Amino acid sequence: MKNALVIGAGPAGLMAAEELALAGHGVILAEAKPSVGRKFLMAGKSGLNLTKSEDFKVFLKAYGNASAALHPMLDAFGPDSVQEWAQNLGQELFTGSTGRVFPKVMKASPLLRNWLKKLDKLGVEIKPRWRWIGWDGNEVLFETPNGPQRLTPDVTVLACGGASWARLGSDGVWSKHLKKKDISPFKPANMGFLVEWSDHMKRHFGNPVKGVELRAGNLRSRGEFIISDKGLEGGGLYEVSQAMREGSPLFLDLAPDLNEGQVRARLSRPKGKLSISNYLRKSLKLDPAKQALLMEFAHPLPEDLTPLIKALPVRHQGARPLDEAISTAGGLRFDALDEGLMLRDRPGTFAAGEMLDWEAPTGGYLITACLATGRWAGRAAASYQGSATVR
Template sequence: MPSLPSEVEIAIIGGGPAGLMAAEVCAEAGFKPHIFERMPTPARKFLMAGKSGLNITHGEPLDKFLTRYSEGSEEIKPAIKAFTPSDMRVWADELGTETFVGSSGRVFPKVMKASPLLRAWLKKLENLGTTLHTRCHWQGWNDEALHFNTSEGPRYIKTKATILALGGSSWPKLGADGSWFPQLQQYGVNATEFQPSNCGFEVNWSDHFKERNAGEPIKNTILSFSSNRVQGDFVISGYGLEGSAIYALSSHIRRAISTGKQSAILTLDLTPDRSLERLKASLSRSKGKKSFSTHLKRTTGLSGVKAALIRECLDETTRNDPALLAAAIKALPIHIDAPRPIEEAISTAGGVMWNSLDKDLMLKVIPGTFCAGEMLDWDAPTGGYLLTACMAQGRQAARGAIKYLKSNS
């Protein structure tokens, strides 16, 4: 590991995608940035995400892509317009990672791994003159110098510009734990506490239902929460619900629970391909001596875990009334109690508020210090939106730092 300098021109704190992209932009502009990462290796969350295929961006039109950021959507647009999903694919291709658009519109590397892309990226940064320092845990400032705890004790480094890419607090074992919060708040930076996003939710299942159905996927379902609607798949877990369709609605469900202004009731359309009228007609057929499960399967096609959900969520009166049962199958109510702990979340909402930043992502109360990535107060579903925004903001912060240095030279 390279020895720590006493002074650098540009310090980038955080070796995740936002920090690495900031370093790339600075290095390509002729600077020699230094990256300070608290973990033994950089981009650990990036590699973890790659275990399931590394969804780097989404192939939908840009105008629709930009609507996916439920919190901070307007503020995040300039960064993404300057580094679009198409630009993201070109960037990956230039590093030797060809991508493809999957059936869901999500974009993946053809190798379906993160490690080859990261290796090529780190090699490029090294060739551009970027220096990576690991096991450097940022502690804030000491007499205007950056204070780090290292394996060799405390170190103090002066810098002309600093880019903070410190992440949120999900998956803290990978490096980002939100411990930077008090360092910024003591300078008057406005920030909101982190909350879990793209997370599972707790449901009070009966023991019988949990024992028989935990781990079972629910496919071809429309999920609705308030005015928000998504079609997709999810999974029954021992604690409640998880999976991509649940994550897509997580920000809306979380806000309803946190404000207490709305009952957290998710509704499921278990038969998107069958109309309410068709269900009513089918369920009105004579049941005869058939069991409820057999009658349900023969008339609606529902069986397995979907049938188990109906038995779990509906009382006997509703199950035995064809009209009520048909209506419930098209809007099965699931009462959600709470989000899962933030340590289990894929991402977080909250962080540095936009009113603390200027248009270049510089902190208004700490000139020369810029912020990027998940440490800022924005939220997005899975599907490539998180990674694209982090990298786009890394570029935006880097351009801001370069502009700042040039104007103060």
């Protein structure tokens, strides 16, 4: 039996620990926080979106520039595999109208409990409150409740998370233990954007905006978003947030099911004694939230409203802080790793999960890639120098 160490007990780390244990290794799973899977559990509070059921080529495109690097891992453990895995952990699943896959209970806690029971039966030893503080030669160093600890595992899998939601464990501090050249700077991903609202918007705070198309750069989204006291947030916005982060302006199509000619024809109807609010509601079915956004970003309204209805420019003051982002871009570069996700300059040490340099929108892509890379790194570590046979 070989001694294996996994650092970080999110989905990627738990999956790597499972693969190593199944291959016959004795596994220590070190977690800096008092309990495991904290960000995973937080994701489940609004409904645990495990994966997305769609054509694999479409699914893969969601990972953008990292799709080539992630292709073999997602091909080996993609949406269908994630669903089978969850079902084997006792979860009944359902697929929503957009292809998003959820447990019927919607929460993450039942799945995590069953997963931890499985890991316990496999002999995985979980060490909470063990914070990794780097290496001393071949020794892996930890701060623990019982004082400093040094381990000399045969193989190590790093699954330390990204750099958002530090209170849940993803603080990015691990990056200082690796070579600077191997790290791409952290950036927020799937984040809200700051808007300095005028007072008339207060009554719309917390309201969803549906039935619009968001456009930024080459990205498009028909998902809904939320008007909050701090600005804009929500899944529809997250789908275009990468382009916005890189400087592309945001435009809203308030009537995406009508072309410009149809909008202009409807707006050519006599207004009569109708207020502008009732006129827009009757002619284009613009609800109060859409009308409020139109007034916020286009007041005073011009005589020809059609261009604004089809491409309303949204002023914002930039992305919300990194720590508030759902996920992060940047991290450990793929060219610092071999095809098994092993660090080229530290043989026997592998990496997985959100600490790798990739990003994707919400909608099941994030958890799927964390599981897939954790499985890949775990299997590669298990077979390192022929130490075990990968199933």
